[in-house]
Every structure is written in structure tokens, then in C-alpha cells.
Amino acid sequence: MPGRLGLLAFRGDLPALVVAANPDVHVVTFEGVAAEVAPTSGQPARFEKMGAVIKALKAAGVDRLVMAGALARPPLDAKRLDLTTMAFAPKLMAALKQGDDGLLRAVIGFFEGHGLRVVGVHDVVPDLTAAPGLLAGRAPDKAALADADRAAAILAALAPLDLGQGAVVAGGLCLGIETLQGTDAMLAGVTATEPAKRPKAPGVLVKLPKAGQDLRVDMPAIGPGTVEAAARAGLAGIVIAAGQVLLIDRPGIVAAAEAAGLFVLARAV
Structure with missing residues (x-):
């Protein structure tokens, strides 16, 4: 027992x-x-x-x-x-x-x-992660999915260096990589980027665990605050790893995304 x-x-x-x-x-x-x-x-x-x-x-x-x-x-x-x-x-x-x-x-x-x-x-704790699928907003277009793929590739390449669990890509260009300061600091940096230096595409935040990471501790997470920070950064949406990212207050995440016009998508990795 x-x-x-x-x-x-x-x-x-x-x-x-x-x-x-x-x-x-x-x-x-x-x-x-x-x-x-x-x-x-x-x-x-x-x-x-x-x-x-x-x-x-x-x-x-x-x-x-x-x-x-x-x-x-x-x-x-x-x-x-x-x-x-x-x-x-x-x-x-x-x-x-x-x-x-x-x-x-x-x-x-x-x-x-x-x-x-x-x-x-x-x-x-039940229901802290998401199955593959759209959690909020409209389905992302091909450009947003391409940016998500690019962000995931960047994170995969950096995984052996034990860096962060998030990246922002817009129009194929990397606008931010999560480091010790965390996701909010990365998104604040994206928000502060001069408009002239940003591509026309709004961009996507991707959150996923590092390759080989022990998910019993330090699993990536997002919450309503993450969605709000992504909105301030002018992003189109957030893509997370299905079953491998914690959703802190799922209803709040969905409500914040719907209010801001962002999508939240869980993808199998």
C-alpha cells in the first residue's frame, strides 16, 4: 500500500x-x-x-x-x-x-x-499538461507553424548546452532565447526590440523541455502571465510540447489568450 x-x-x-x-x-x-x-x-x-x-x-x-x-x-x-x-x-x-x-x-x-x-x-495533480491540439484562439497559419518549427530547432541545438526552455522566432529570425532570467525576461526583451529590427511576421513563443530533461523536476510551465507577456511582445501565439509543459491555471490561460487574440497550441514532440 x-x-x-x-x-x-x-x-x-x-x-x-x-x-x-x-x-x-x-x-x-x-x-x-x-x-x-x-x-x-x-x-x-x-x-x-x-x-x-x-x-x-x-x-x-x-x-x-x-x-x-x-x-x-x-x-x-x-x-x-x-x-x-x-x-x-x-x-x-x-x-x-x-x-x-x-x-x-x-x-x-x-x-x-x-x-x-x-x-x-x-x-x-490532474490536468496540468495538455494533449496535442489547439487550446485557445484560431489555428496558426503556415508562417506561424514555420516559426514554431524554427524555434524548436534552435532549442534542440542548444539543449546540450543546458540553456533555457523557450525561444521566440518571427519570420524565421530568432528574437529571444530563454536563459537564467526566465521566460518573462525574454519576452520583455522581445517587447523592447526596436520595430525596425523586427520582421513583419508577429512571431511565436515556443516552450518545450530540453532533450533528455528529467520531467519530474523543472518541467517548463506557462500561465496567464505568460500569455499576457506574449501579447505585449506582439506575438501571434504560443506553442508548447504536449504532455511536457505545465499549464498553471488552464482556464486563465485560455481566457487571456482569447482576450488577446493569441493562439495556444500543444504539439507532440
């Missing part, structure tokens, strides 16, 4: 969605991270004390663990590391040099090495 679900809750709306869909979930938050859900213990944990986190999860009957929300790489106080975290530190330091994918794989390995099976948010 499966045990209890545990949640490491970080910033944003995702942790609350996990709690709503799994009322018995054991929630862990961390000092310095403004999570929007309360920890089950009543007190936030520390990243330097992962041994205590593991102990608390197991005492609560947790055997599955989901990580949800945004997290910048936290500063660690080496003087406060417990023995469990200290033993993991060399692997963590090596992983920090490998980019986000390497870091996340190391973190997954740490928890699974302590008997906690890591699952994805989409595994515990």
Missing part, C-alpha cells in the same frame, strides 16, 4: 495546486524561500539540515516526494551543515558546475538514495 506524499514547496502557485489535489500531503518549506503554503511541521526547514528533513519525512510516513515551485540556487552556510548534508556536499558542488539539469539529477539521486521516490507535479 503506498505511503504518504511529501512536498518540498518553493515559490509560486504550483505548491498550492499540489496541496489542493492531495490534502494529506506532508509539506516542507525552507527558510529564505517565500512559499505560499504552510509547512506541516509549523516550522520551515534549512537547506543545511537535509538529514533532519529526511528524518521528518520518514517519520510522517512519506515514501513519495514531489518538488514544486521556483527556487534560485540557495546560499549554504558550511558551518551549519549536518552530517547527511555534509556527505552530499561534494556531489552537490560538482553538480553545481554542470548546469541546472546536472544539479537537479543530483538532488533527485540524493532523495532516492534515502528511499524516497521522486515524482513529478504532473503525476500528482
Whole structure:
């Protein structure tokens, strides 16, 4: 019989969605991270004390663990590391040099090495991803689909470098690539691009995971804010990878797209 679900809750709306869909979930938050859900213990944990986190999860009957929300790489106080975290530190330091994918794989390995099976948010919250098809707006024309193909090709070429999960292409020209600053910053850059430097085609935002990315953590996501930012950037629509991009507030995404006259399309990859 499966045990209890545990949640490491970080910033944003995702942790609350996990709690709503799994009322018995054991929630862990961390000092310095403004999570929007309360920890089950009543007190936030520390990243330097992962041994205590593991102990608390197991005492609560947790055997599955989901990580949800945004997290910048936290500063660690080496003087406060417990023995469990200290033993993991060399692997963590090596992983920090490998980019986000390497870091996340190391973190997954740490928890699974302590008997906690890591699952994805989409595994515990229904309807967070989309099947192939048009989610909102009118079907994109051939030019928009060609721009989407070009953006996907750019992201595929950059995947070995462990860069971002989004790109904007208009008229075959790349207007932006998501980096550490995230999708909103990329779209703000597109918005600020001088009109004389932009082609006549409005352009398309494509969001998809990097090749080989572990989708249990750091799955790409869009929300109503993404749609609104794409509209401000003058784009025609958004193309996402079917089944591999989280939809944060699907009704809100659809409503924002319809209001702005944008399409949202999920494509198999």
C-alpha cells in the first residue's frame, strides 16, 4: 500500500495546486524561500539540515516526494551543515558546475538514495499538461507553424548546452532565447526590440523541455502571465510540447489568450 506524499514547496502557485489535489500531503518549506503554503511541521526547514528533513519525512510516513515551485540556487552556510548534508556536499558542488539539469539529477539521486521516490507535479495533480491540439484562439497559419518549427530547432541545438526552455522566432529570425532570467525576461526583451529590427511576421513563443530533461523536476510551465507577456511582445501565439509543459491555471490561460487574440497550441514532440 503506498505511503504518504511529501512536498518540498518553493515559490509560486504550483505548491498550492499540489496541496489542493492531495490534502494529506506532508509539506516542507525552507527558510529564505517565500512559499505560499504552510509547512506541516509549523516550522520551515534549512537547506543545511537535509538529514533532519529526511528524518521528518520518514517519520510522517512519506515514501513519495514531489518538488514544486521556483527556487534560485540557495546560499549554504558550511558551518551549519549536518552530517547527511555534509556527505552530499561534494556531489552537490560538482553538480553545481554542470548546469541546472546536472544539479537537479543530483538532488533527485540524493532523495532516492534515502528511499524516497521522486515524482513529478504532473503525476500528482490532474490536468496540468495538455494533449496535442489547439487550446485557445484560431489555428496558426503556415508562417506561424514555420516559426514554431524554427524555434524548436534552435532549442534542440542548444539543449546540450543546458540553456533555457523557450525561444521566440518571427519570420524565421530568432528574437529571444530563454536563459537564467526566465521566460518573462525574454519576452520583455522581445517587447523592447526596436520595430525596425523586427520582421513583419508577429512571431511565436515556443516552450518545450530540453532533450533528455528529467520531467519530474523543472518541467517548463506557462500561465496567464505568460500569455499576457506574449501579447505585449506582439506575438501571434504560443506553442508548447504536449504532455511536457505545465499549464498553471488552464482556464486563465485560455481566457487571456482569447482576450488577446493569441493562439495556444500543444504539439507532440
